[in-house]
Amino acid sequence: MLFSSIIFLSIFLPSLIILYFSVKKSFRNYILLIYSLIFYAWGEPRYLSVMLCIILINYLAAILIDKNKNRKIILICDILLNLFVLIYFKYFNFIVININKVLKNPLPKLNIIMPIGISFFIFQAISYVFDVYKNEVPVQKNIYKLTLYISFFPQLIAGPIVKYHEVQKEIENRNESLNNIYLGLFRFSIGLGKKVLIANTLGEVVDKIFMLDIINTIDYKIAWIGAICYSLQLYFDFSGYSDMAIGLGKVFGFKFLENFNYPYVSKSITEFWRRWHISLGTWFKEYLYIPLGGNRKSSIRTYINLFIVFLATGIWHGAKWTFVIWGLWHGIFIIIERKIKIEKYDKKFEIFIRHIYTLFIIITGWVLFRAENMSYGIKFLKIMFGISKNSKIPYSVMYFLDRKVILALLIGLIASVNIFKLNIDKYYESKSFMRNILLNMYSIIILILSYMSILSSTYNPFIYFRF
Helix, strand or coil: CCCCCHHHHHHHHHHHHHHHCCCCHHHHHHHHHHHHHHHHHHHCHHHHHHHHHHHHHHHHHHHHHHHCCCHHHHHHHHHHHHHHHHHHHHHHHHHHHHHHHHHCCCCCCCCCCCCCCHHHHHHHHHHHHHHHHCCCCCCCCCHHHHHHHHHCHHHHCCCCCCCHHHHHHHHHCCCCCHHHHHHHHHHHHHHHHHHHHHHHHHHHHHHHHHCCCHHHHCCHHHHHHHHHHHHHHHHHHHHHHHHHHHHHHHHCCCCCCCCCCCHHHCCCHHHHHHHCCHHHHHHHHHHHHHHHCCCCCCHHHHHHHHHHHHHHHHHHHCCCHHHHHHHHHHHHHHHHHHHHCHHHCCCHHHHHHHHHHHHHHHHHHHHHHHCCCHHHHHHHHHHHCCCCCCCCCCCCHHHCCCHHHHHHHHHHHHHCCCCCCCCHHHHHHCCCHHHHHHHHHHHHHHHHHHHHHHHHCCCCCCHHHHC
16 A cells, blocks of 8 residues: 555545544554554555564564573574575575576576565564664563564555664653644655655656667667656655655654655765665664674775675665665775765865765666666666767657656755755744644645645556565
């Protein structure tokens, strides 16, 4: 079920809010749990059992770790079991295809369909067991509360990845207030607008361009339009979903940490990863980079650890070589920046050059991320940078840029760098009655426009569902 679907906006969410605040506090976790399971089962009922099995496995593992001397062995076994499930559903066919190419000895390819959001809820399950192992949180003996943590619908299928120690207290007892409801719904409306009005509009252009026969039909101008539109589509699609998830969490008394912080203003790839998909970056830092040794040993060991983390980051995104190369692409520049200490170059002109360099690396990487395969991605980049040229182009630039797209592109470029420094929490916490009225009107207008757009269009994808 999509947050931007009619059934979610018209039936699921209103009925949940009404029912949730109509019952006693002692029943509210159960209401959220039931609705979360319905939410997940709506798209793929048969894979609900996979998620429930993952929850049960990690529930038992944490109890064993809490009471057993062989804690480390149990932790390793639990992590390996979680990764085995993830590899089977997400990477098995990819592995088989590549083995067959190398050995020329065909292995059977199974018809495996990946459960939606499996990377997110498995990472959350691992973080819980790891937190118990490190004695950062007490073991959760109430399986219903653990199930709510992992299956809570706002962050279930596309994040942000919420670590158990971040919400443990709120699962037990949380602050629910009228102000949080207003603030949460406002944040949700902003995210919905990002997704429906900007990401969907630019996404149609991206699909048109990336589905063309690039060898014969596009020039460097069209290629750059496709790359820039995709960079904005991906940001507003994913950050919009994160806004909606954070807003919904706030409605029900949960405080999820921010997942994006205007990543396109970054002046290095290192800074970009502090601002982009923050929950994934911090997860890999806490549960992979630091356990590997982080930067506490030699420089060579630090570079190896960074290489492993970004290799894992690429693999996490999907079973394609384009994702692997994209992860390594970022990892290589992270290592280079650490070696040359890029952040010491802090003069105005140096900062400007760093910003241009960062956007160049990011946009180039997104082309590989979007491409169906490496061959297509390389050909696209060659056209972008004028290395390959087509003599006869059947499409003009304006074929892809109508008024609606141009407006979405301009708003996207402005909003992605936060020129107006909008701080939603600060504005809502102010005691200006008129300001709050204007914010409410603004959110209602966004909701109406988004709703009209959803009703009038069948184009409503969500990129990160496949991860």
